[in-house]
Amino acid sequence: MKSIIKTVLLLLGGISFITACSDDRDGNPTILHPTTFALETPSYASSTITLSKAEPLALSWQQPDFGYPAKVNYQIQVSLTGKFTTSLKEAAKGGTADFNELTTVYFSKNVELAASELAQALQDLGGWTKDNVPAKQKVYVRIKAGYPNVDTLYSNSIELNVVPYYIEPQQVPEEPDAELYFTGSKFGWGTWNQLVPVKETVGKNDEATPTFWLVVYFDADEEFKFAPQAGWGNDFGYNDVKITDNAGASPSNANGNIKIGKAGWYLLVVTNDGTKRTISFEQPKVYLQGPTIGNWDCKPENLFTVPTTATGNFVSPAFVASDVVRMCVKLNGFDWWRTEFVVDANGAISYRGNGVEQSDVAVSVGKRCYLNFSTGKGEYK
Template identity: 45%
Template sequence: MIKKILFGMSLLLSVASCTDDYSDWNAPQHNDQPATVQFGNGSVTETQAINLAEVTTPTVKVANITAPTADGGYAPSGEYKITLGGKSLDITAAGEVSTEELQNVIVSNYGKAPVQRDMDATVATWATNEKSYVKIESATFKVLATPKAANIEQAYYLAGDIFADGYNKDVVKTHAFTHSDNNVWDDPNFSIEVETTEANKSFMVIPASSLEKSDIREGAFGSGSDKKSLASNGNAITIEKAGKYIITVNMETLTYKIEAKPTALFLTGSEYNWGNTASDWKQLIQYNGSDETFWTMIYFSEGEMFKFAPQAAWKDDFGPDIPIEDNAGSGIATDGGNLKVGKAGWYLLRVTNGKERKLEVCKPEVYLVGDVIAGGWGAGWEDKAKTDANKFTAPTTKDGLFVSPKFANSGNLRMYVNFPDTGYKDPNNNWWKAEFNVIGGNIVFRGNGGDLQPVAVEANQQVSLNFTTGKGEIK
């Protein structure tokens, strides 16, 4: 065991290398000879490039070492280390390292992609006179190696009776799994959203290469016996109940999962006890007609931190680094692992949680519409109702009230929150997509449902809303 290293001893330490130019090792048209560098009065010679997918032994040769000798009463210790990719590994006198450790060094520095890596390395040993030790280190040389990688294709498709004519090649091509911007080895997960209108519909996963075969099911992946793993040419996988699902496959571990598509979204953060219990999560309202868009009216304190999740628990949470469209001067931005508020105040949020995610921060605008405004429904359908005469005043404090103008007419009360793209003639962003009312003293949201219960009011009445407590009053 080496207990001490003296740096004051004098011993020939080589830092020189050969004068030949071996810089372009990756160019296949060359057949350069391995370089040799000095190692004290010994040497280290590079090996040819290594492909770890072809290595079946527990160790692999990364250098040819001619051991240095020592003088002045010092003798070599016989222990060698190689510094490679910022890691120090054991290396034998024959120049061999652990195959597993070499794989790990490449992956930790460069990722899992099966690409040849050009790594600088040095080899060191120690000499001892039984009283002290001195380090002998080689000049820098190269180790060229390609990591072993899973057999993953660049694209996968969904086939099966989950779709009409679902094994037709042209149909299958329209149902591609999505993938992140990372390479498929560093992120082997592929996902797709599907909807089944009947129970017990089945599917298989089709690699891109199978689309070139006469029968696309040749080489397709189905379920293994445990109903969690993927097996090449396995049985079709069955979805037992009708509904909307997200299917995710991991093509490195060959596993899959089928999850019901989330139909809810929650917010928690520094003002909500960081979601320690289910009651510490604020549920957003579903934007009518969408299963991936949600909204809420909320008061934020300056410096408040928050995140989102599809359930009232810490799972699949998100927030940092999603695109933010700030139309209200909130200063909301990513701060570490959270979103942070720059300016206190009331804000109207609209959040998209689908294949893509986005946060829209809007001004806290609420409007009356319909019977109770001047001009009634005629004004509304002519897209003229979005005026200050029909707009609620907004509070500046968390417990403050949103207060409507006095009703111009008697009739049924209708009101909504306004986004920049809300329009009476836009089928995707009609005002009723984010409608609500006051029923029994509570603010009741339309969400993804149909018309709310009618609420009759009288001319000259007005409605007050407390979005913090969820209460409302008509008087």
């Protein structure tokens, strides 16, 4: 009898275990993978929206059906073509952007988009300046939904008609730059080139505005951006700076990159005082200084000749004496020795920068200095 009772209890326990497992499985949802979701067309889509006067624009969409309530991240994307193939961020590394993704992340399916935020996104995408903002613009809007580690999908797009307006660029770098680099289309958006600091302008105890420079050859239509380190992050371009062109470079906006209009050699100068950055294109004037030219005044007769090609040499006047050679570029507001450099014993162009004073290099009367800024090499002959 005890054996029968034990057997019955074991059977009942097994049935309970099977039932419990079945209940557990029934409680675990099956994750679905939707391919799209619906963005609703707002009532104001039938009229033209003047963004400079508009109230926040209400947008609503349906939550993507993942099979259960999921915490989804949403971002707004805008396009001037409706194609949504290449983002402005992607185009910064090469290509042409046809949409811009706004940075604000939402967790609700009912939001209000500030008209100014939309205006800024369109301005960045279109590369509009103060003088070429269109009178009217057709805009396409869609929503990106991201379910972390599961799916990313996009809504349908809706069409809006807007009157854009120009927003002045904000000059708000985080801190004065300690170093500065640039990369661009010529370098596959991967090789970073360091600019030279003007001596005693970089560092915690320096009172002058951090200033950097470089003699560089730009091709026509070449695009580039800057960063305070040799890599992406806190990078900045046309929309983030004030640009001065004193050399006929004709820079323009290309998806937030700086695009060169006229090929040639330029003296590139960048400053950052912690509240704004400025970029100046100057004439590439390189001067011989001191006893080997007979004066310390950066006179016209001290100038190196400027090559016409990217691979050409800057050539100094003939040395008038056998002595220690000195040379520089001259920046407004700075003594010449703050931007001094020399061809060292290894044949490299060695910049004084913010380092220690360089070793003397003696040269012979009648010879000249040849500088190749593209290779970073030079020689006396």
